[in-house]
Amino acid sequence: MSEFAARRVMMVDTQVRPSDVTKFPIIDAMLTVPRETFVPDDKREAAYIGENLPLAPGRVVLEARTLAKLLDALDVQPGELVLDLGCGLGYSAAVIARLAETVVAVEEDEALAADAQRILSEEGVDNAVVVTARLVDGAAKCAPYDVITLEGGVEVMPESVLAQLKDGGRIGAVFMDGAVGTAKIGYKIDGQMTWRPVFNAAAPVLPGFRKAQGFTL
Template identity: 35%
Template sequence: MKRSLYAFRFNWIPAVMAACFLLAPGVPAHSDPTENTRLEMVRTQIAARDVRDPAVLAAMRTVKRHLFIPEGQERQAYDDRPVAIGHGQTISQPYIVALMTELARPRPNSKVLEIGSGSGYQAAVLAEIAEHVYTIEIVEPLAAWASQRLQRAGYNNVTVKHADGYFGWEEHAPFDAIVVTAAAPHIPPPLIAQLKDGGRMVIPVGSRFRTQQLVLVEKQGDRITTRNMLPVRFVPFTGVGERSGE
């Protein structure tokens, strides 16, 4: 922008005035009508609770959640609740997305695995922070939809795969962080195996008929520790573990 102002220096006054108007505070060249709504969402729903990581808060302010909501439901995009996206699936409440991201601790050089792409929103939030996100969706139409939405939103550092997330994505393992967005009856062993030493996994554990717990898994060498963070309610994991009733 400095170059543009310099070019205007020797032009006549009206041109300079026009340039100054375009650069004036409060008159953005490309305004985003949902920006204030996102800022309010982060202030009242997320920062007002217990999410403090600056990178997570910045990602939640940046990702346009309405782009990942089915047509006709965009008005619900920034509400403090999940939104149905079809096929018996939901896009999680904004606070839960932020909390799971903070617990996973992605960093700019992180490689992250997400199980349950859904609409692609959680992957987009992770992609704002991490170097690359690999995300798996077992419902084929949702995998295609998430891929399309992520590409349209400009997230070139996300790879979507239609597969059973129970087995993870061994080709790209190990992962610095793993985020699972459906409730599993137990923590899938393949995901533990694909977690990098020092890595963290966030996963809801429990059945659809009982209280589920959001569990933080940490891996230090051969030592695996788990901590229940808070009770949650997620749609059930539909991979091998769920079908076998394990």
């Protein structure tokens, strides 16, 4: 077993399984996708530490626990279409691609988006495509989506994103309030959103997902 493969097993055994993530497809995806290839070269040695890994300003690879628990709560099915916002270098898209039928990954940082598409292609992930666009715009031409995931924190969820969720679909994100965050799953039923908190987590707020600052004297 290679050193990185051993680290993947350690990541799953120490960060994912103890967090009550038991769905085999998620465990299998986390054991299979080489996290170290989806981070900048100078961060490869840190790829498996149990915290968010910075990629670019305001962009991280979510810690394995957060991503795994979010996917566990979303319960992505093999026939589903998933929108992955803020995909960075594509790690989340590669993991979700092993659970879903197709992943549309959106990244507004053009350099990250280009690298993500290249790495996904090199890794043979042929059911994920990277779209360069503002995260708040999503990828409406492929909507509606069964599931929407966000690879970072949000303070507010724009209607432009919720509009791309299929009725009966679900969305998962880490809602930040200052330095404290809660991962929530949103369910769209008859056009209305219902949110359920699932666990505590933290991540930098993605561009376009901050609350508008109120004017104060």
